[in-house]
Amino acid sequence: MTSIAAPPLSRAHRIGRWALQRLVGGVVVLAATATIVFFAMRLIPGDPAEAILGGPGSQTSAEALARVRAEYGLDDPLGVQYLHHLARLATGDLGTSYSLRMPVAxxxxxxxxxxxxxxxxxxxxxxxxxxxxxxxxxxxxxxxxxxxxxxxxxxxxxxxxxxxxxxxxxxxxxxxxxxxxxxxxxxxxxxxxxxxxxxxxxxxxxxxxxxxxxxxxxxxxxxxxxxxxxxxxxxxxxxxxxxxxxxxxxxxxxxxxxxxxxxxxxxxxxxxxxxxxxxxxxxxxxxxxxxxxxxxxxxxxxxxxxxxxxxxxxxxxxxxxxx
The missing domain is CATH 1.10.3720.10 (MetI-like)
Structure with a gap:
């Protein structure tokens, strides 16, 4: 019994399939970019909670810092923060700007x-x-x-x-x-x-x-x-x-x-x-x-x-x- 060869794909179909593969690769690139930025920002000296409250010169109390860390999840382990970070980006949630106090979008x-x-x-x-x-x-x-x-x-x-x-x-x-x-x-x-x-x-x-x-x-x-x-x-x-x-x-x-x-x-x-x-x-x-x-x-x-x-x-x- 002879098998029938599948008809060749049209050029438009081939280009469309190639573009889809590139888009999937692009998603991987974006995930890697978000990962690098997340850990790079954590390497900068300073406390993100202080940045949220106005910077090191704001002289905020320890209670205020603890409250902000709990609100923004900064008291969670770094791995948990990273997973939450990726999950927010995956849903299109860019978060709230620390310095401008408004949605980043x-x-x-x-x-x-x-x-x-x-x-x-x-x-x-x-x-x-x-x-x-x-x-x-x-x-x-x-x-x-x-x-x-x-x-x-x-x-x-x-x-x-x-x-x-x-x-x-x-x-x-x-x-x-x-x-x-x-x-x-x-x-x-x-x-x-x-x-x-x-x-x-x-x-x-x-x-x-x-x-x-x-x-x-x-x-x-x-x-x-x-x-x-x-x-x-x-x-x-x-x-x-x-x-x-x-x-x-x-x-x-x-x-x-x-x-x-x-x-x-x-x-x-x-x-x-x-x-x-x-x-x-x-x-x-x-x-x-x-x-x-x-x-x-x-x-x-x-x-x-x-x-x-x-x-x-x-x-x-x-x-x-x-x-």
Whole structure:
């Protein structure tokens, strides 16, 4: 009796199954992140109960400290506290901020929007800068290659605090075109966005330049030229699409880089956001707020990474075949 082979899965089904596996892996990453944050915050010197009551200088009584420890479960063994910590996060309960005395979900909601607006704006600007720079450095001219390589290396190596200072001195103090601090409007977003975007643009241009040069020398591009396609059509329609794939794969890393860079940028430009609030929460030993910010940021990073990998698989079926 012969067995009938199962029909092959459709490409959409395969990508969906792959995405589900990545989501399960993302949950494991988030659990590990929450675990690291929990024990790292416990290693910071000081008593969390004192932080809840206003810090070491609050001169609270021993009775008040005991009451707070019992209320927040801080008198339980560390293992029990950890299990309660994971259980709350699993149900979506982010707890109450020690320093702000309000639900953490209400605190990080507006901050998350502000940081995501900054990160995605910087990512869009980085791509807008990287694509022309890549096309310029691969024109075939030795001068263009040297200038493009120099701009890529310079942009990628600029530290955020130095670049922010130069932009403030130039466009705020010198020219007076833009505000030196975030004002909540579009103009207040320009300098923080440029500060984050320029280094990322350098990295993206470096990766796409090599890929574009390989694509321009590939057989399908040579065949397009033989059929009479012009240089602009070859570069924009055929080669650039393939050259952008490494940049798409780098987008997930770039997003994490932008969110981590937001800690410095939001502080320099006095912009409300997750990065600036994370620094304050660590100093205040606000364990629920620190945990929520780190876990939410990690969740956003995991989702961006899955979307970027899925986009690369859809654009290039060879990735799925190699996998």
């Amino acid at each position: 209400d605190v990080i909601g507006p901050l998350l929007v502000s940081t995501l607006v900054l990160a995605f704006s910087a990512l869009a600007v980085a791509w807008a800068l990287a694509v022309p720079l890549t096309l310029f450095s691969t024109r075939g001219s030795r001068v263009a290659a040297l200038v493009g390589n120099g701009l890529e290396l310079t942009a990628a190596s600029l530290p955020h605090f130095w670049l922010a200072s130069i932009l403030i001195v130039t466009f705020s103090t010198g020219l007076g075109w833009l505000p030196p601090i975030s004002t909540g409007g579009v103009l207040g977003l320009v300098l923080p966005t440029l500060t984050l975007a320029i280094p990322v643009a350098g990295f993206l241009a470096q990766v796409m330049r090599d890929s574009l040069l390989d694509a321009l020398a590939s057989p399908f591009v040579l065949a397009s030229r033989a059929r009479g396609a012009g240089d602009a059509r070859v570069r924009f329609v055929h080669a650039l699409r393939h050259a952008a794939l490494p940049g798409v794969n780098l987008t997930a890393w770039a997003f994490g880089y932008l969110v981590s860079g937001a800690v410095v940028v939001e502080t320099i430009f006095a912009r409300p956001g997750l990065g600036r609030s994370l620094v304050s929460a660590v100093l205040d030993r606000d364990v629920p707020l620190v945990t929520a910010i780190v876990v939410v940021t990690a969740a956003a990073y995991v989702l961006i990474m899955i979307v970027a990998d899925a986009a690369a698989r859809i654009a290039d079926p060879r990735i799925e075949e190699r996998a």
